[in-house]
Amino acid sequence: MILDDLAIDQREAFCLDLARSAAILALAGFERQAGQPIGMKGPQDYLTETDGAVEQHIRNRIATAFPQDGFLGEETGGTPGDVAWVVDPIDGTANFARAIPHFCISIAFVANGEVQLGAILNPATQELYFARKGRGATRNGQSLRVSPTTDLNATSFELGWSNRVPLARYIQALTALFEAGSNVRRSASGAMALAYVADGRTDGYAELHMNSWDCLAGLLLVREAGGVTGPFLSLGGLLDGAPVLAASPAVAAALSAATGIALLTQADILATPNQPTLTTLRTA
Structure with a gap:
């Protein structure tokens, strides 16, 4: 399935809103998590109940808005297909679990053989990074450039x-x-x-x-x-x-x-x- 610009426009607006709504859940979970026991999936692999709750929120909203799109998430997996959302509900879970405000929600949308959209939002700082293929990258709406370092x-x-x-x-x-x-x-x-x-x-x-x-x-x-x-x-x-x-x-x-x-x-x-x-x- 090949998507035109209008279809990607629709998903761009949705992606930004989705990241912000997920951040509300993540931040509430972060505030509850402080001082609580830390669960583990494996060595140095932390798990909190917020991971699952945020991913389910994201997955449900995508299924409602774009039921034809595939989904792949860290916690629940999925079958991507040619058009898909690829999601980490909480990246930096070790920080999250230890009340360190350096973690994020990461959402990518892939279509037409390429990553079309990418959103990374730190709920603790409210910094929202966003990119659309061919249209640049921003932080809270301000254009970004990589560093000019040469030495x-x-x-x-x-x-x-x-x-x-x-x-x-x-x-x-x-x-x-x-x-x-x-x-x-x-x-x-x-x-x-x-x-x-x-x-x-x-x-x-x-x-x-x-x-x-x-x-x-x-x-x-x-x-x-x-x-x-x-x-x-x-x-x-x-x-x-x-x-x-x-x-x-x-x-x-x-x-x-x-x-x-x-x-x-x-x-x-x-x-x-x-x-x-x-x-x-x-x-x-």
């Missing part, structure tokens, strides 16, 4: 950690970045980290394994703010996850070299089929 000794990168890859690979990448002269941080929300790259607050972000609901919105934000990214969906990232890289252009090669994550090339873009399904997408 590696002035860079500040963020490196995400995943227990899906050997710890030695993470330590190797971290060491390489420090040796290159960069500052490296980790704030425990990959989606927010990508938004910060788009906003010029960080020069680049990389994670050796990331899920699609964590990164599709953020990758679109970075590209629309003038940054560069690595391939993601062409590596099977939609359903299985894949490495993620996003950075300002002048320092992207250094981040790629340190992490071993390739940059998206023009050949990747040209290899995109004319009418791909989500499972055959070549760019993200």
Whole structure:
């Protein structure tokens, strides 16, 4: 199914309203969560009741407004299809569970073989990042550009950690970045980290394994703010996850070299089929 501009216009307005309504639920849950026991899905993998409540809210609203659209969420899964919403109800759950106000709702909309819309909203700060393909990226309506940093000794990168890859690979990448002269941080929300790259607050972000609901919105934000990214969906990232890289252009090669994550090339873009399904997408 190919969507025209009017159909995407409708989903753009809906996406913004959806993010804001979900943020009300998330913020209420954040305020209730403070001081409460922390549930776990696995090692360093936190779970709160707000995750499920926010995702169900988002899923229900999409099903009502656009019943023909597919859905893929972190908590409840789904079958994406060619037109789909890809959602993380609370990214940065470890922060959320420990009353740290650095977490977000991440919503991406994919159609016509590409990510068309991306929204990342931190309910605690009310910063709403939004991008539409070909129309730029914004924070609370103000245009964004990635940082102009060119000197590696002035860079500040963020490196995400995943227990899906050997710890030695993470330590190797971290060491390489420090040796290159960069500052490296980790704030425990990959989606927010990508938004910060788009906003010029960080020069680049990389994670050796990331899920699609964590990164599709953020990758679109970075590209629309003038940054560069690595391939993601062409590596099977939609359903299985894949490495993620996003950075300002002048320092992207250094981040790629340190992490071993390739940059998206023009050949990747040209290899995109004319009418791909989500499972055959070549760019993200």
